[in-house]
Amino acid sequence: MKEILDKESIDRVIKRIAHELLEKNKGAKDLCLIGIRNRGVCLARRLHESIQDIEHKNIPVGVLDITLYRDDLTLISSQPVVHKTEIDFDITDKHVILVDDVLYTGRTVRAALDALIDLGRPKTIQLAVLIDRGHRELPIRPDYTGKQIPTSKKETIEVRFTESDGKDEVVITGT
Amino acid sequence: MEWTRKDLLGLENLSKEELELVLTTADSFKEVSTREIKKVPALRGKTVVNLFYEPSTRTRVSFEVAAKRLSADVINIAAETSSVKKGETLIDTGRNIQSLKADIIVIRHGCSGAAAVLAKNVGICVVNAGDGWHEHPTQALLDIFTLKEKFGRIKGLRVAIVGDIAHSRVARSNIWGLIKLGAKVTVCAPPLLVPAGIEKMGVCVTGDIDDALCAADAVNVLRMQFERDQHNAFPEQLEYFKKFGITRERLEKAKKRIIVMHPGPINRGIEISSEIADCPQSVILEQVTNGIAVRMAVLFLVSRACERRKSA
Numbered sequence: 001m002k003e004i005l006d007k008e009s010i011d012r013v014i015k016r017i018a019h020e021l022l023e024k025n026k027g028a029k030d031l032c033l034i035g036i037r038n039r040g041v042c043l044a045r046r047l048h049e050s051i052q053d054i055e056h057k058n059i060p061v062g063v064l065d066i067t068l069y070r071d072d073l074t075l076i077s078s079q080p081v082v083h084k085t086e087i088d089f090d091i092t093d094k095h096v097i098l099v100d101d102v103l104y105t106g107r108t109v110r111a112a113l114d115a116l117i118d119l120g121r122p123k124t125i126q127l128a129v130l131i132d133r134g135h136r137e138l139p140i141r142p143d144y145t146g147k148q149i150p151t152s153k154k155e156t157i158e159v160r161f162t163e164s165d166g167k168d169e170v171v172i173t174g175t
Numbered sequence: 176m177e178w179t180r181k182d183l184l185g186l187e188n189l190s191k192e193e194l195e196l197v198l199t200t201a202d203s204f205k206e207v208s209t210r211e212i213k214k215v216p217a218l219r220g221k222t223v224v225n226l227f228y229e230p231s232t233r234t235r236v237s238f239e240v241a242a243k244r245l246s247a248d249v250i251n252i253a254a255e256t257s258s259v260k261k262g263e264t265l266i267d268t269g270r271n272i273q274s275l276k277a278d279i280i281v282i283r284h285g286c287s288g289a290a291a292v293l294a295k296n297v298g299i300c301v302v303n304a305g306d307g308w309h310e311h312p313t314q315a316l317l318d319i320f321t322l323k324e325k326f327g328r329i330k331g332l333r334v335a336i337v338g339d340i341a342h343s344r345v346a347r348s349n350i351w352g353l354i355k356l357g358a359k360v361t362v363c364a365p366p367l368l369v370p371a372g373i374e375k376m377g378v379c380v381t382g383d384i385d386d387a388l389c390a391a392d393a394v395n396v397l398r399m400q401f402e403r404d405q406h407n408a409f410p411e412q413l414e415y416f417k418k419f420g421i422t423r424e425r426l427e428k429a430k431k432r433i434i435v436m437h438p439g440p441i442n443r444g445i446e447i448s449s450e451i452a453d454c455p456q457s458v459i460l461e462q463v464t465n466g467i468a469v470r471m472a473v474l475f476l477v478s479r480a481c482e483r484r485k486s487a
């Protein structure tokens with residue numbers, strides 16, 4: 001097990017991404033954050049705080065559960081529990097920042113894109129991830145990346161947040 | 176907790192954890208029906224056959240809506256207009272449906288145990304939509320879901336079930352589910368409509384409606400199924416209303432926050448007064464909405480369990 005990011009590095013990365021997405025979208029107008037369950041939600045909330053610190057604007061944050069849109073439900077051995085999607089604002093004509101902890105094959109993001117488009121017609125959908133570990137199976141790329149980490153498929157990246165796991169860190173396990 | 180059953184035949188054999196899983200899953204599915212595009216692709220490419228040997232509108236439509244919101248294809252077979260009329264047995268009908276490569280059969284049948292017989296003889300999923308006097312699991316699940324939504328819990332709730340308990344699969348499924356989740360259930364009916372030995376299910380029995388209502392958090396009012404009265408056990412309609420009908424006068428003596436449920440169709444002026452059916456405490460129409468979420472959850476869970484069995 002090797003630590004890739006500690007608490008301070010995660011904080012800095014989140015602040016940097018917040019600045020980047022404000023720069024690219026020319027402020028917080030029409031911006032909203034949608035986190036993919038579970039760790040994407042923690043990350044989206046952190047980005048929300050950062051944006052509030054920088055621009056003093058309270059942008060909406062939503063929670064997306066993509067279980068019903070997955071293409072691999074029959075392949076995984078245990079059945080994931082279906083959780084709620086909680087997006088209580090209209091995403092039509094918004095700049096939606098889709099947030100997840102790790103970008104890997106791209107299949108989760110593919111499912112999330114389908115789910116979002118069923119909910120409305122955003123002006124843009126942009127992707128923010130904390131870790132990009134490569135091995136894409138679909139033509140998907142992030143707009144904002146915390147850290148790129150070349151991995152082998154045998155390795156596992158674990159992102160931990162204080163809210164869900166008791167501490168902030170990113171570790172890599174396996175060989 | 177993982178759902179491993181390919182069929183949902185009743186609540187009697189479900190564990191507390193399984194019941195809770197259905198309720199949580201249904202809670203997640205409820206949001207789908209509030210969207211502008213009320214559809215998710217979870218059962219895309221799956222075929223659901225509604226096989227109904229008894230007349231039903233609301234349950235069949237509810238299952239159909241639930242399946243369609245999951246993107247499944249739905250075929251409705253009503254026994255009166257099918258080969259059943261030509262003498263085909265239930266098992267043969269089931270096997271034919273399986274050969275059409277359908278994935279789920281939702282069955283309503285007049286004989287208790289029909290769904291179990293079908294489930295044993297086909298490899299595809301079977302969901303019981305009511306079998307004789309035995310069980311009607313999705314109705315009870317939606318009743319329990321509605322209770323949980325209203326009170327935030329089931330444990331410790333006092334639920335009165337009023338009406339024809341003897342012929343009611345809804346009552347039986349409700350009792351199994353509610354008792355397992357820790358509710359206290361009282362059944363109230365004319366003596367001839369209380370089945371012998373019902374106390375063994377863990378319920379209290381009373382013949383006095385005021386007695387049943389006084390401590391209740393919720394009352395589930397059953398329809399008097401006069402069409403099932405083969406032995407003249409039923410009281411006359413007006414007399415039943417006088418003795419057991421849910422009226423404003425009776426509810427005024429009950430808890431202030433008591434809620435009134437009914438599986439429908441309601442008969443105004445027989446088991447429930449028109450005023451009470453439309454009063455703010457009545458959650459009858461919310462039950463209908465919740466029925467869709469509960470049935471979506473059930474169809475999703477059995478279908479996934481079946482898929483995983485195939486791939487294992």
